[in-house]
Amino acid sequence: MDKGQSQTKRKTAQKESTEEASSSSFISPKLTGQGDDAYDVFLSFRGSDTRKEFTDHLYNRLVNTGIFVFKDDKSIPIGEDFSSQILGAISRSKISIPIISKNYATSKWCLRELIHMMDCKNSGSHIVLPIFYKVKPSDVRHLKGNFGDAFHSSQKDFDEKDVQEGRRALTKVSGLQGWVSEKINNGNEGELVEEVVKKVMSILQQDFQLDVTKHLVGIGDHVSKIRNWVDTPANTARMIGIYGMGGIGKTTLAKSIYNQLLDEFVDHSFLANIRETAQCNGIPYLQNQLIEETSNRMSNSEC
Structure with a gap:
């Protein structure tokens, strides 16, 4: 973009x-x-x-x-x-x-x-x-x-x-x-x-924060647990999986974590509905979207 x-x-x-x-x-x-x-x-x-x-x-x-x-x-x-x-x-x-x-x-x-x-x-x-x-x-x-x-x-x-x-x-x-x-x-x-x-x-x-329902009951402990994993020092890229049956709030939890981590990264992207998008448009479409969103999201200029 x-x-x-x-x-x-x-x-x-x-x-x-x-x-x-x-x-x-x-x-x-x-x-x-x-x-x-x-x-x-x-x-x-x-x-x-x-x-x-x-x-x-x-x-x-x-x-x-x-x-x-x-x-x-x-x-x-x-x-x-x-x-x-x-x-x-x-x-x-x-x-x-x-x-x-x-x-x-x-x-x-x-x-x-x-x-x-x-x-x-x-x-x-x-x-x-x-x-x-x-x-x-x-x-x-x-x-x-x-x-x-x-x-x-x-x-x-x-x-x-x-x-x-x-x-x-x-x-x-x-x-x-x-x-x-x-x-x-x-x-x-x-x-x-x-x-x-x-x-x-x-x-x-803050302009990039995702919409998440406020005052969600019971999400705090899950967010804290994942943040502890994220904040643990590591020398390599980190991948964290959130799994469970449909409708229990996995996407909402992922959005909450994403919003909390925004300040720590210059580039970031949230790709939702991966399975459906991949079936309709293919994996390369998602890859291109990820590249676009993490490349110069906020471009240069001056005052």
Whole structure:
């Protein structure tokens, strides 16, 4: 399955109409250029602070993991309107990651991106995962320290609406669960990148979870037993068989195990009704389906 097909299929339910964006975003974004493309992650950052270092490392790590990312210098076609592309991309992203650095709030566009992210979060299923890069969340909330000084010094270049809406967005984002770079292993940026990627992957994997009836009676012990087998260290591939008479819940148990293991694998596939499918279409059909589903399920791109 190619990138466009897998991404469109997976995120159709998450797309938001930009016509519903709050007026506090200043510009009503129009979906141009990218058409029906949707993104896993939108990266927002102050280029002069982090573009060539931390943001570049994070971007490349996300892309190499197979995550579809929007990054302004990689994703906007030449000649396209910047404002509509940026705000439209946020609306079409599942996750936004604002990298809030010392000079983040000195950029009118960074503030407008943040305002739109918080609007999308409040009005739908959009997820905002902030990174406080060498700044304290409390300084962002109260506009103090070097972050506050930078913001106040740039206010003369902003409209009053920019300032007021920006302040509210900064207050809201400072209260979200995210990462404070200096608290991750004494500022180890490589470890921070890995933590962010792991969290993003965990969120995106939920889109692939299979439907299983909640509060099933008696399944917990069976799931725990199989998980113990799965978690036992081994040097070779593991195969676990679930057998029993028809109708006792073998498929439901397999789905429950599959959902629990998703976060631990980049590629995965669940092939149901093997016997019936093989009889109708042959074994090669199932083999091809397995290959397609485990090859670049989440393809590359950037923010």
